[in-house]
Amino acid sequence: YEQAGKYFAAGISFLHKNKWNQQYSLSLELHEMSAVACFMAGHLEAVPSRINDILSNAKSFDDTLNSQVLMAKYLASQEQYASATEGVLSILSHLGEFFPSDINESQLGKEIKASQAILKDITKEKVLRIASMTDSNKLKAMKFMTLLHSFSNFASPLLAHLLSCRMIQLTFESGFCENSILGLGFISHSLWHYSDDIQLASQVGRIAEALIHEHRNEHSLRARVTQSTLSHKCIVDPFQATCDYCQIGSNSARIVGDEDNA
Numbered sequence: 001y002e003q004a005g006k007y008f009a010a011g012i013s014f015l016h017k018n019k020w021n022q023q024y025s026l027s028l029e030l031h032e033m034s035a036v037a038c039f040m041a042g043h044l045e046a047v048p049s050r051i052n053d054i055l056s057n058a059k060s061f062d063d064t065l066n067s068q069v070l071m072a073k074y075l076a077s078q079e080q081y082a083s084a085t086e087g088v089l090s091i092l093s094h095l096g097e098f099f100p101s102d103i104n105e106s107q108l109g110k111e112i113k114a115s116q117a118i119l120k121d122i123t124k125e126k127v128l129r130i131a132s133m134t135d136s137n138k139l140k141a142m143k144f145m146t147l148l149h150s151f152s153n154f155a156s157p158l159l160a161h162l163l164s165c166r167m168i169q170l171t172f173e174s175g176f177c178e179n180s181i182l183g184l185g186f187i188s189h190s191l192w193h194y195s196d197d198i199q200l201a202s203q204v205g206r207i208a209e210a211l212i213h214e215h216r217n218e219h220s221l222r223a224r225v226t227q228s229t230l231s232h233k234c235i236v237d238p239f240q241a242t243c244d245y246c247q248i249g250s251n252s253a254r255i256v257g258d259e260d261n262a
Helices: 002-013 024-041 044-057 062-077 081-094 105-119 124-128 136-155 157-174 178-194 198-213 218-236 239-255
Strands: none
Touching: 002 024, 024 044, 024 062, 044 062, 062 081, 062 136, 081 136, 105 157, 105 178, 105 198, 124 198, 136 157, 136 178, 157 178, 178 198, 178 218, 198 218, 218 239
């Protein structure tokens, strides 16, 4: 990433002085790649300026999405979880997904019950029969809800559970996608935490595990969902099986370079 960052910086230096008008697509791509390289190489001080250049000159909302993802990750890496959360919630509202600013357990309880009703008698076969999600805004929303879930536990634990409920509702309303698998894993933890239906929580978690096992992005998905599905496994599975499950999740995280989840 260090060397790549130098190449991207050199590319930016060769752009037209009026680059955002004369070479818009190339400028956007180089600034995005430069920001990512800086972030991955640990040059965090350079990340905001690269991202702000993009946000100031982007011609459309869609052209800002990659940068807004990176900005949220950057803020979270600096433990600015509230700011990261606020940024992603703003994006979700633009995509038609609104979340209350002040969440209480009564509201969450209603959403958990609604999710329980949706998932009643759920099986892997029923999940696989769900049509694919095709609405581009819904697909983006699922992606950003997954991102927000990854750090909302630090800023707003109730929001993390609300996100898992919404991901399930959106899957059954608008179709199945890769992030739906993560939603199943997330909701299994929420069901365990906020209901007495341990059996349903375990069933949903096992469905998520089975779908992950067959998916082309198996290791990436498993790395992100193991902590959520672990909660109910500690209760229903033998101790050694739970230890083995943790090790498998950690190995998957290391395979894809996900040190945070490893």
